[in-house]
Amino acid sequence: MIKLISFSNWFYGADIILDLLSLFIILVILFSSIKYFKLNKSNSKYKYLIASFSLLSFSFLAKVLSHIVIYSHDFATKQIGIINLTYQTISHSTTLVFWGILLYRIFSLLALYLFFLIYSEHIEKRTQILIVYLLVMLGFLSHTRFFAYHLTFSVLLLLNISSLIRRNKLHKTKQTSFLITGFSILFLSQLTFTFISLAPPIYLIGEAIQLIGYSTIFIGFFKVISNGVKKKRKN
Amino acid sequence: MVSKKRERIDIIYDMLVAIQRKGGEIKPTHLMYKANLAHRQLKSYLEELLEKNFVEKEKRGDKEVILITDNGLNFIEKIQEMRRFEDMFKL
Numbered sequence: 001m002i003k004l005i006s007f008s009n010w011f012y013g014a015d016i017i018l019d020l021l022s023l024f025i026i027l028v029i030l031f032s033s034i035k036y037f038k039l040n041k042s043n044s045k046y047k048y049l050i051a052s053f054s055l056l057s058f059s060f061l062a063k064v065l066s067h068i069v070i071y072s073h074d075f076a077t078k079q080i081g082i083i084n085l086t087y088q089t090i091s092h093s094t095t096l097v098f099w100g101i102l103l104y105r106i107f108s109l110l111a112l113y114l115f116f117l118i119y120s121e122h123i124e125k126r127t128q129i130l131i132v133y134l135l136v137m138l139g140f141l142s143h144t145r146f147f148a149y150h151l152t153f154s155v156l157l158l159l160n161i162s163s164l165i166r167r168n169k170l171h172k173t174k175q176t177s178f179l180i181t182g183f184s185i186l187f188l189s190q191l192t193f194t195f196i197s198l199a200p201p202i203y204l205i206g207e208a209i210q211l212i213g214y215s216t217i218f219i220g221f222f223k224v225i226s227n228g229v230k231k232k233r234k235n
Numbered sequence: 236m237v238s239k240k241r242e243r244i245d246i247i248y249d250m251l252v253a254i255q256r257k258g259g260e261i262k263p264t265h266l267m268y269k270a271n272l273a274h275r276q277l278k279s280y281l282e283e284l285l286e287k288n289f290v291e292k293e294k295r296g297d298k299e300v301i302l303i304t305d306n307g308l309n310f311i312e313k314i315q316e317m318r319r320f321e322d323m324f325k326l
Contacts, residue, residue: 032320033320036316036317036320036321039244039313039314039317040242040244040317040321042242042243042244043321043326045324045326046326049324049326118324118325118326119325163325164325167325168325171322171325173319173322173323175319175320175322175323176322176323176324176325178323179323179324220323221320221323223319223323224316224319224320224323225316227315227316227319
Protein backbone atom coordinates (compact mmCIF):
# COMPACT_ATOMS: atom_id res chain seq x y z
CA MET A 1 0.00 0.00 0.00
CA ILE A 2 1.22 3.45 -0.81
CA LYS A 3 1.77 6.03 1.86
CA LEU A 4 1.00 9.59 0.83
CA ILE A 5 2.66 12.20 2.96
CA SER A 6 0.76 15.45 3.14
CA PHE A 7 2.85 18.60 3.00
CA SER A 8 2.00 22.14 3.89
CA ASN A 9 1.09 24.51 1.02
CA TRP A 10 4.43 26.32 0.77
CA PHE A 11 5.96 23.00 -0.06
CA TYR A 12 3.94 22.37 -3.25
CA GLY A 13 6.05 22.47 -6.34
CA ALA A 14 9.27 23.57 -4.63
CA ASP A 15 10.75 20.06 -4.85
CA ILE A 16 9.52 19.71 -8.44
CA ILE A 17 11.38 22.88 -9.44
CA LEU A 18 14.57 21.62 -7.74
CA ASP A 19 14.23 18.25 -9.49
CA LEU A 20 13.62 19.92 -12.86
CA LEU A 21 16.82 21.94 -12.43
CA SER A 22 18.74 18.75 -11.61
CA LEU A 23 17.12 17.07 -14.63
CA PHE A 24 18.24 19.96 -16.85
CA ILE A 25 21.88 19.52 -15.73
CA ILE A 26 21.69 15.75 -16.31
CA LEU A 27 20.23 16.27 -19.80
CA VAL A 28 22.96 18.79 -20.75
CA ILE A 29 25.66 16.27 -19.77
CA LEU A 30 23.76 13.43 -21.51
CA PHE A 31 23.49 15.27 -24.85
CA SER A 32 27.13 16.36 -24.63
CA SER A 33 28.28 12.79 -24.01
CA ILE A 34 26.29 11.67 -27.09
CA LYS A 35 27.97 14.46 -29.09
CA TYR A 36 31.47 13.41 -27.96
CA PHE A 37 30.70 9.72 -28.49
CA LYS A 38 29.91 10.49 -32.14
CA LEU A 39 33.45 11.87 -32.41
CA ASN A 40 35.10 8.94 -30.68
CA LYS A 41 33.02 5.79 -31.18
CA SER A 42 35.98 3.56 -30.40
CA ASN A 43 35.77 4.50 -26.71
CA SER A 44 33.24 1.97 -25.40
CA LYS A 45 33.11 3.65 -21.97
CA TYR A 46 30.88 6.32 -23.51
CA LYS A 47 28.14 3.70 -23.89
CA TYR A 48 28.05 3.18 -20.12
CA LEU A 49 28.09 6.93 -19.48
CA ILE A 50 25.27 7.59 -21.96
CA ALA A 51 23.21 4.70 -20.59
CA SER A 52 23.85 5.93 -17.05
CA PHE A 53 22.78 9.53 -17.70
CA SER A 54 19.80 8.38 -19.82
CA LEU A 55 18.51 6.26 -16.93
CA LEU A 56 19.18 9.09 -14.48
CA SER A 57 17.16 11.51 -16.61
CA PHE A 58 14.30 8.96 -16.94
CA SER A 59 14.36 8.46 -13.18
CA PHE A 60 14.02 12.20 -12.54
CA LEU A 61 11.25 12.44 -15.12
CA ALA A 62 9.36 9.60 -13.41
CA LYS A 63 9.87 11.29 -10.02
CA VAL A 64 8.69 14.69 -11.22
CA LEU A 65 5.60 13.21 -12.92
CA SER A 66 4.65 11.16 -9.87
CA HIS A 67 5.06 14.18 -7.59
CA ILE A 68 2.85 16.25 -9.87
CA VAL A 69 0.24 13.50 -9.49
CA ILE A 70 0.65 13.50 -5.69
CA TYR A 71 0.13 17.25 -5.45
CA SER A 72 -2.71 17.41 -7.97
CA HIS A 73 -4.41 14.53 -6.14
CA ASP A 74 -4.05 16.39 -2.86
CA PHE A 75 -5.64 19.49 -4.45
CA ALA A 76 -8.41 17.39 -6.01
CA THR A 77 -9.40 15.83 -2.72
CA LYS A 78 -9.47 19.29 -1.15
CA GLN A 79 -11.45 20.99 -3.89
CA ILE A 80 -13.94 18.35 -5.07
CA GLY A 81 -15.08 17.26 -1.68
CA ILE A 82 -17.31 14.41 -3.00
CA ILE A 83 -16.45 11.08 -1.49
CA ASN A 84 -16.81 8.91 -4.63
CA LEU A 85 -14.83 11.23 -6.86
CA THR A 86 -12.15 11.59 -4.24
CA TYR A 87 -11.88 7.83 -3.93
CA GLN A 88 -11.49 7.46 -7.72
CA THR A 89 -8.81 10.15 -7.81
CA ILE A 90 -6.90 8.45 -5.02
CA SER A 91 -7.01 4.98 -6.63
CA HIS A 92 -5.81 6.35 -9.99
CA SER A 93 -3.12 8.49 -8.50
CA THR A 94 -1.83 5.77 -6.15
CA THR A 95 -1.22 3.50 -9.16
CA LEU A 96 0.57 6.28 -11.05
CA VAL A 97 2.56 7.34 -8.01
CA PHE A 98 3.47 3.72 -7.26
CA TRP A 99 4.91 3.19 -10.76
CA GLY A 100 6.48 6.63 -10.90
CA ILE A 101 8.36 6.23 -7.64
CA LEU A 102 9.23 2.62 -8.44
CA LEU A 103 10.74 3.56 -11.82
CA TYR A 104 12.53 6.50 -10.23
CA ARG A 105 14.19 4.21 -7.69
CA ILE A 106 15.05 1.39 -10.09
CA PHE A 107 16.35 3.68 -12.86
CA SER A 108 18.46 5.80 -10.51
CA LEU A 109 20.06 2.72 -8.89
CA LEU A 110 20.80 1.20 -12.30
CA ALA A 111 22.19 4.56 -13.49
CA LEU A 112 24.74 4.62 -10.69
CA TYR A 113 25.57 0.96 -11.28
CA LEU A 114 26.23 1.66 -14.98
CA PHE A 115 28.46 4.56 -13.96
CA PHE A 116 30.29 2.13 -11.68
CA LEU A 117 30.79 -0.23 -14.66
CA ILE A 118 32.75 2.48 -16.53
CA TYR A 119 35.60 1.69 -14.16
CA SER A 120 34.82 -2.01 -13.63
CA GLU A 121 34.27 -3.41 -17.13
CA HIS A 122 36.17 -6.54 -16.13
CA ILE A 123 33.22 -7.79 -14.02
CA GLU A 124 31.86 -11.01 -15.52
CA LYS A 125 28.59 -10.60 -17.49
CA ARG A 126 26.73 -13.10 -15.29
CA THR A 127 27.72 -11.17 -12.18
CA GLN A 128 26.60 -7.93 -13.84
CA ILE A 129 23.18 -9.45 -14.60
CA LEU A 130 22.87 -10.71 -11.02
CA ILE A 131 23.63 -7.23 -9.63
CA VAL A 132 21.06 -5.67 -12.00
CA TYR A 133 18.47 -8.21 -10.78
CA LEU A 134 19.27 -7.46 -7.12
CA LEU A 135 19.05 -3.69 -7.68
CA VAL A 136 15.66 -4.05 -9.41
CA MET A 137 14.42 -6.20 -6.53
CA LEU A 138 15.74 -3.66 -4.04
CA GLY A 139 13.87 -0.95 -5.96
CA PHE A 140 10.64 -2.94 -5.47
CA LEU A 141 11.24 -3.83 -1.85
CA SER A 142 12.38 -0.37 -0.78
CA HIS A 143 8.79 0.73 -1.38
CA THR A 144 8.07 -0.15 2.24
CA ARG A 145 11.63 0.47 3.53
CA PHE A 146 12.62 3.64 1.66
CA PHE A 147 15.86 4.07 3.61
CA ALA A 148 17.16 0.83 1.97
CA TYR A 149 17.03 2.64 -1.39
CA HIS A 150 18.83 5.74 -0.07
CA LEU A 151 21.51 3.64 1.66
CA THR A 152 22.13 1.55 -1.49
CA PHE A 153 22.28 4.75 -3.57
CA SER A 154 24.81 6.14 -1.07
CA VAL A 155 26.96 2.98 -1.25
CA LEU A 156 26.99 3.11 -5.07
CA LEU A 157 27.96 6.80 -4.86
CA LEU A 158 30.82 5.94 -2.49
CA LEU A 159 32.09 3.24 -4.85
CA ASN A 160 32.05 5.69 -7.76
CA ILE A 161 33.76 8.38 -5.67
CA SER A 162 36.56 5.97 -4.71
CA SER A 163 37.05 4.92 -8.38
CA LEU A 164 37.25 8.56 -9.44
CA ILE A 165 39.66 9.51 -6.62
CA ARG A 166 42.00 6.65 -7.58
CA ARG A 167 42.00 7.69 -11.24
CA ASN A 168 42.31 11.36 -10.42
CA LYS A 169 45.48 10.65 -8.44
CA LEU A 170 47.11 9.25 -11.59
CA HIS A 171 46.02 12.14 -13.80
CA LYS A 172 44.63 15.05 -11.80
CA THR A 173 42.16 17.45 -13.41
CA LYS A 174 40.00 20.20 -11.93
CA GLN A 175 36.95 18.89 -13.75
CA THR A 176 37.22 15.49 -12.03
CA SER A 177 37.68 17.20 -8.66
CA PHE A 178 34.36 18.98 -9.25
CA LEU A 179 32.77 15.66 -10.22
CA ILE A 180 34.09 14.01 -7.03
CA THR A 181 32.87 16.95 -4.91
CA GLY A 182 29.47 16.81 -6.67
CA PHE A 183 29.11 13.08 -5.98
CA SER A 184 30.13 13.65 -2.34
CA ILE A 185 27.41 16.30 -1.97
CA LEU A 186 24.91 13.89 -3.57
CA PHE A 187 26.02 11.35 -0.96
CA LEU A 188 25.16 13.87 1.78
CA SER A 189 21.75 14.49 0.19
CA GLN A 190 21.02 10.74 0.26
CA LEU A 191 21.92 10.59 3.95
CA THR A 192 19.56 13.53 4.54
CA PHE A 193 16.74 11.70 2.73
CA THR A 194 17.01 8.75 5.14
CA PHE A 195 15.70 11.06 7.91
CA ILE A 196 12.56 12.20 6.05
CA SER A 197 10.26 10.38 8.48
CA LEU A 198 11.45 12.68 11.30
CA ALA A 199 10.08 15.83 9.63
CA PRO A 200 8.81 16.36 6.05
CA PRO A 201 10.83 19.60 5.49
CA ILE A 202 14.00 17.45 5.71
CA TYR A 203 12.96 16.19 2.28
CA LEU A 204 13.21 19.70 0.83
CA ILE A 205 16.61 20.22 2.49
CA GLY A 206 17.76 16.95 0.89
CA GLU A 207 16.45 18.13 -2.49
CA ALA A 208 18.34 21.42 -2.15
CA ILE A 209 21.57 19.60 -1.22
CA GLN A 210 21.01 17.30 -4.20
CA LEU A 211 20.68 20.28 -6.54
CA ILE A 212 23.92 21.74 -5.11
CA GLY A 213 25.56 18.37 -5.90
CA TYR A 214 24.39 18.37 -9.52
CA SER A 215 25.31 22.06 -9.86
CA THR A 216 28.87 21.26 -8.70
CA ILE A 217 29.10 18.57 -11.39
CA PHE A 218 27.79 21.15 -13.86
CA ILE A 219 30.57 23.60 -12.86
CA GLY A 220 33.09 20.88 -13.71
CA PHE A 221 31.36 20.32 -17.04
CA PHE A 222 31.27 24.09 -17.67
CA LYS A 223 35.06 24.11 -17.27
CA VAL A 224 35.24 21.54 -20.07
CA ILE A 225 33.46 23.93 -22.44
CA SER A 226 34.73 27.27 -21.14
CA ASN A 227 38.38 26.26 -21.66
CA GLY A 228 37.69 26.11 -25.40
CA VAL A 229 35.89 29.47 -25.36
CA LYS A 230 38.90 31.10 -23.60
CA LYS A 231 41.24 29.71 -26.27
CA LYS A 232 38.98 31.04 -29.05
CA ARG A 233 39.04 34.53 -27.48
CA LYS A 234 42.84 34.45 -27.22
CA ASN A 235 43.07 33.62 -30.92
CA MET B 236 54.21 1.16 -19.30
CA VAL B 237 52.49 -0.20 -22.44
CA SER B 238 51.64 2.63 -24.84
CA LYS B 239 48.06 2.76 -26.14
CA LYS B 240 47.45 2.16 -29.84
CA ARG B 241 46.58 5.40 -31.62
CA GLU B 242 42.97 5.46 -32.74
CA ARG B 243 41.90 6.95 -36.08
CA ILE B 244 40.68 10.12 -34.38
CA ASP B 245 44.05 10.53 -32.59
CA ILE B 246 45.92 10.29 -35.91
CA ILE B 247 43.64 12.85 -37.57
CA TYR B 248 44.07 15.14 -34.55
CA ASP B 249 47.87 14.74 -34.62
CA MET B 250 47.93 15.56 -38.34
CA LEU B 251 45.81 18.69 -37.94
CA VAL B 252 47.83 19.89 -34.93
CA ALA B 253 51.06 19.30 -36.87
CA ILE B 254 49.77 21.57 -39.67
CA GLN B 255 48.53 24.18 -37.18
CA ARG B 256 51.91 24.28 -35.38
CA LYS B 257 53.65 24.84 -38.69
CA GLY B 258 51.65 28.03 -39.13
CA GLY B 259 48.72 26.48 -40.97
CA GLU B 260 50.62 24.94 -43.90
CA ILE B 261 52.98 22.01 -44.27
CA LYS B 262 54.70 19.89 -46.94
CA PRO B 263 53.34 16.32 -47.23
CA THR B 264 56.71 14.74 -46.33
CA HIS B 265 56.99 16.91 -43.20
CA LEU B 266 53.47 15.98 -42.21
CA MET B 267 54.36 12.30 -42.60
CA TYR B 268 57.22 12.64 -40.10
CA LYS B 269 55.42 15.01 -37.73
CA ALA B 270 52.36 12.76 -37.50
CA ASN B 271 54.53 9.62 -37.39
CA LEU B 272 52.87 7.93 -40.38
CA ALA B 273 53.89 5.60 -43.20
CA HIS B 274 53.47 6.89 -46.76
CA ARG B 275 50.42 4.72 -47.46
CA GLN B 276 48.78 5.77 -44.19
CA LEU B 277 49.40 9.43 -44.96
CA LYS B 278 47.71 9.08 -48.34
CA SER B 279 44.65 7.41 -46.83
CA TYR B 280 44.26 9.91 -43.96
CA LEU B 281 44.91 12.88 -46.24
CA GLU B 282 42.09 11.76 -48.52
CA GLU B 283 39.79 11.67 -45.51
CA LEU B 284 40.89 15.14 -44.36
CA LEU B 285 40.31 16.55 -47.85
CA GLU B 286 36.92 14.86 -48.07
CA LYS B 287 35.86 16.37 -44.71
CA ASN B 288 37.19 19.77 -45.80
CA PHE B 289 39.62 19.91 -42.87
CA VAL B 290 42.55 20.64 -45.22
CA GLU B 291 43.21 21.94 -48.76
CA LYS B 292 45.99 21.18 -51.20
CA GLU B 293 47.78 24.01 -52.97
CA LYS B 294 50.40 23.93 -55.75
CA ARG B 295 53.46 26.12 -55.08
CA GLY B 296 55.64 25.86 -58.20
CA ASP B 297 56.39 22.19 -58.65
CA LYS B 298 55.72 21.42 -54.99
CA GLU B 299 52.50 20.78 -53.10
CA VAL B 300 51.54 22.15 -49.67
CA ILE B 301 48.71 21.21 -47.34
CA LEU B 302 46.74 24.02 -45.73
CA ILE B 303 44.48 23.72 -42.71
CA THR B 304 40.95 25.13 -43.17
CA ASP B 305 38.61 26.78 -40.62
CA ASN B 306 36.78 23.44 -40.44
CA GLY B 307 40.06 21.78 -39.51
CA LEU B 308 40.75 24.36 -36.79
CA ASN B 309 37.22 23.93 -35.41
CA PHE B 310 37.72 20.18 -35.38
CA ILE B 311 40.90 20.56 -33.29
CA GLU B 312 38.89 22.55 -30.72
CA LYS B 313 36.11 19.94 -30.70
CA ILE B 314 38.61 17.14 -30.07
CA GLN B 315 40.29 19.12 -27.28
CA GLU B 316 36.87 19.69 -25.67
CA MET B 317 36.07 15.98 -26.03
CA ARG B 318 39.38 15.06 -24.39
CA ARG B 319 38.69 17.39 -21.45
CA PHE B 320 35.27 15.72 -21.10
CA GLU B 321 36.89 12.27 -21.18
CA ASP B 322 39.40 13.50 -18.59
CA MET B 323 36.58 14.73 -16.36
CA PHE B 324 34.80 11.36 -16.30
CA LYS B 325 38.04 9.40 -16.68
CA LEU B 326 36.70 7.60 -19.75
